[in-house]
Amino acid sequence: MAGEVLVKVEGLSKKFCKDLKTSLWYGVKDLFFRFQNDEKEGQLRPKEFWAVKDVSFELRRGECLGLIGHNGAGKSTLLKILNGLINPDEGQVTMNGRVGALIELGAGFNPILTGRENIYNNAAILGFTRKEIDDKIHEIIEFSEIEEFIDMPVQNYSSGMKVRLGFSIAAQMKPDILIIDEVLAVGDVAFRLKCLNKISKLLDSSAVIFVSHSMPQIFRIANEVLVMSSGKAICKTNDIGLGIDQYYNLVKKSKVSVSGGQNVSLLKFTGETVEASANFGETLDLSHGQDIRFKLTFQKHVDIDSLHLQIIIWNPELVPVIDIIGNGGKGYILDCSENSNPEVEVNIPNLYLNTGKHAVTIIVYSGDMMTPYLRVDNALTISVKSHFPSGSNIIFPAKWKTL
Amino acid sequence: MEQRIYRKSSKDGFFTLMRASIRDLFSSNFIALQFAKRDIKAQYRQSYLGLLWLFITPVANAAIWMVLKNSGTIAISDTGMPYPVYAFSGTLLWSILVESINAPTQSTNASRTILSKINFPKEALILSGVYKLVFNSSVKILLLFVLVFVLGVGFNWSLLMFPIAVLGLVLFGTAIGLFLTPLGLLYNDISRLVSMGLSLLMYLTPVVYGIPKSGIMRVMMVYNPFTPLLTTLRALLVGQHPPFLEYFLILIFIGGILLLFSLTIYRLAIPIIVERISA
Numbered sequence: 001m002a003g004e005v006l007v008k009v010e011g012l013s014k015k016f017c018k019d020l021k022t023s024l025w026y027g028v029k030d031l032f033f034r035f036q037n038d039e040k041e042g043q044l045r046p047k048e049f050w051a052v053k054d055v056s057f058e059l060r061r062g063e064c065l066g067l068i069g070h071n072g073a074g075k076s077t078l079l080k081i082l083n084g085l086i087n088p089d090e091g092q093v094t095m096n097g098r099v100g101a102l103i104e105l106g107a108g109f110n111p112i113l114t115g116r117e118n119i120y121n122n123a124a125i126l127g128f129t130r131k132e133i134d135d136k137i138h139e140i141i142e143f144s145e146i147e148e149f150i151d152m153p154v155q156n157y158s159s160g161m162k163v164r165l166g167f168s169i170a171a172q173m174k175p176d177i178l179i180i181d182e183v184l185a186v187g188d189v190a191f192r193l194k195c196l197n198k199i200s201k202l203l204d205s206s207a208v209i210f211v212s213h214s215m216p217q218i219f220r221i222a223n224e225v226l227v228m229s230s231g232k233a234i235c236k237t238n239d240i241g242l243g244i245d246q247y248y249n250l251v252k253k254s255k256v257s258v259s260g261g262q263n264v265s266l267l268k269f270t271g272e273t274v275e276a277s278a279n280f281g282e283t284l285d286l287s288h289g290q291d292i293r294f295k296l297t298f299q300k301h302v303d304i305d306s307l308h309l310q311i312i313i314w315n316p317e318l319v320p321v322i323d324i325i326g327n328g329g330k331g332y333i334l335d336c337s338e339n340s341n342p343e344v345e346v347n348i349p350n351l352y353l354n355t356g357k358h359a360v361t362i363i364v365y366s367g368d369m370m371t372p373y374l375r376v377d378n379a380l381t382i383s384v385k386s387h388f389p390s391g392s393n394i395i396f397p398a399k400w401k402t403l
Numbered sequence: 404m405e406q407r408i409y410r411k412s413s414k415d416g417f418f419t420l421m422r423a424s425i426r427d428l429f430s431s432n433f434i435a436l437q438f439a440k441r442d443i444k445a446q447y448r449q450s451y452l453g454l455l456w457l458f459i460t461p462v463a464n465a466a467i468w469m470v471l472k473n474s475g476t477i478a479i480s481d482t483g484m485p486y487p488v489y490a491f492s493g494t495l496l497w498s499i500l501v502e503s504i505n506a507p508t509q510s511t512n513a514s515r516t517i518l519s520k521i522n523f524p525k526e527a528l529i530l531s532g533v534y535k536l537v538f539n540s541s542v543k544i545l546l547l548f549v550l551v552f553v554l555g556v557g558f559n560w561s562l563l564m565f566p567i568a569v570l571g572l573v574l575f576g577t578a579i580g581l582f583l584t585p586l587g588l589l590y591n592d593i594s595r596l597v598s599m600g601l602s603l604l605m606y607l608t609p610v611v612y613g614i615p616k617s618g619i620m621r622v623m624m625v626y627n628p629f630t631p632l633l634t635t636l637r638a639l640l641v642g643q644h645p646p647f648l649e650y651f652l653i654l655i656f657i658g659g660i661l662l663l664f665s666l667t668i669y670r671l672a673i674p675i676i677v678e679r680i681s682a
Contacts, residue, residue: 129433
């Protein structure tokens, strides 16, 4: 069974209209004049744009395609076409087998009815027969872990509880093709983990299309990525790391942002590796594991004895990964009683960061940490290249020994 | 293994679509039942008067006309049966018809959220509308039967035909409503026009008064397609000979064809509408 092509997408395009009134009118035209097909393929009518343009791929059983791209890149539109909710304007989709979609969990729950009653409704919409539901209802309730409240109206459920119930129903499907759109962004950590495990179990027996903005999740689940931008598939690769790098490259470089600075300002900032160097606001290339040296020059505007310095490195998803401090459990204390332009240098050995653009933030407090003086975000961008595919923030080569 | 192909819909023929529509209508029976149960339960769980709402409006309407007639405010010529029976049956049947015409648009509109997220046979929405109508109408029919006996019209064999004829009325109304649904979902002008049109049309239909012997009003009422629907049903109720039986049968036949046609258009329209409605 394994290995047959379950999803085949050929030259798929879809156009949308930016203006509601025009869009409604095009709808009427599409509906009633569909047999007099005078418009040429591949042409846009006024106020239209391509939401999805010329996307093709194939997916076999056991494969998982991670679909990544920024908001409005066309991911959800593509999923809606794959799920048969809307029709493409060009191209063709062939889906072999039963399709299961985890798009918005608990869509169609009636707030007045109880959880149990809603299980029957929701499962029916998802294509279960009455007998299948009767057989599975116990399992569904058990998986959701909300047995205590199952006979309570759904309107009194928290959003997390609704998602739990929704996922538990959908998880009972035995799909050949599974479509997942960002559903795992909600719910608490324990349940999210449970969901991921359930999905992993489905992976072997089905072809999965997975949309997520969480790159670690993509790393964990996908074995192929498709990067979308403005409706086009700009990169399709088995090298997950490369795909994710492409995705991060789409991000416009963030601008330097300075807050504070009345008492102390940053005069000069450079970062350098053995191979390259970059000034304030520029990008520094770094190979995985290289050392880095920052040089900072400040200017005092008032009389200050000492500064408390701290540098933070953020990963591409804006998670702070490294906090560079001094000794004694606090930031570096820069004595500047004698100097109005104090200078400082910091050496950071072996930056084992993962691939991607990392941002550097400089934070300056007064020496006693009572007063914030200055904060400079995106003072430098460090573009890291790592060759080991991983979803972790830090890839650490340690000393191993066979015993 | 089941295979589905999605492409620009204009490449499929009309009859292929119609066949698929009919197939899905049958296969969606369970979902439709589930929808109908859900809506009926939810509706009455949040209400104290519950089922009473099914006849409060038509009964109030009929009562107004009875007061108008008995107080001599208006003169209504002989209707051939006790006036309360005439007025009650008229307003109740009219309410069934109006409900049937509104049902397809309402069911579809109420399901916007799932339409744009889950792929299920959309025909289930229409079928569930019919189930809900059958439920509501059954309650109304029971009330009518009680009335017929209480007001001394008595039992007729034609009463047995009555529920079947009501089903015909429901399907006819659904066909008209379904025909208007695709456009009505895109533009809400349609539902406003329909509700205005129906309230005007009631006066051109023998709902609370009979067809006059002559004049322009007679011409309009005789040609009005809702006239045979109402008069035939009322005749079955009290055991008279239906005055427009042929017209009624032709209408039901046309209604059946319209229903199939509209169902196919509906299937075509849903993806176009889903694209344009936000959930």
